[in-house]
Amino acid sequence: MAEPKVPDRLRPPEGLWRRRVASFGHAFRGVWSALGSEVHLRFHAFATVVVIGLGFYYGISRLEWALVAISVACVWSAELMNTAIEALTDLASPEYHILAGKAKDVAAGAVLLAAFGAVVVGALVFGPHLLGQ
């Protein structure tokens, strides 16, 4: 059987550093393409900008910045993994299958838990500021 033809732009470049740079390029392209297709991710982008603005406005501590950064990264990571799993599930099982549904539900559950954790961190860090305490 003939090998599938790989487009030239997808061939790994020569050299360790060029390959590393290319890998970063693929990763950024992944984030960018998910941002273009996923409404939830655009909402996370908006929420991230608001949270960073609030952090500067209220002058939160370094530890609070660390908690906010971890929370934001967890939500983004979970949403990106969810997007990847949805795409792979649609590719592998475009027809209804109980396992396809389970894969999507579990991936969505990961986003829900990450978002719940971020809401708790946000309430603990910004709640007292917003309530004027």
Ligand SMILES: Nc1ncnc2c1ncn2[C@@H]1O[C@H](COP(=O)(O)OP(=O)(O)OP(=O)(O)O)[C@@H](O)[C@H]1O
């Ligand atoms: N091929 C499938 N087989 C079985 N159940 C599926 C399948 N595709 C989707 N589902 C069920 O429908 C739900 C919604 O799937 P869908 O692909 O529409 O994702 P979504 O939750 O709308 O996410 P998004 O809004 O990010 O696209 C899944 O969580 C799953 O329970």
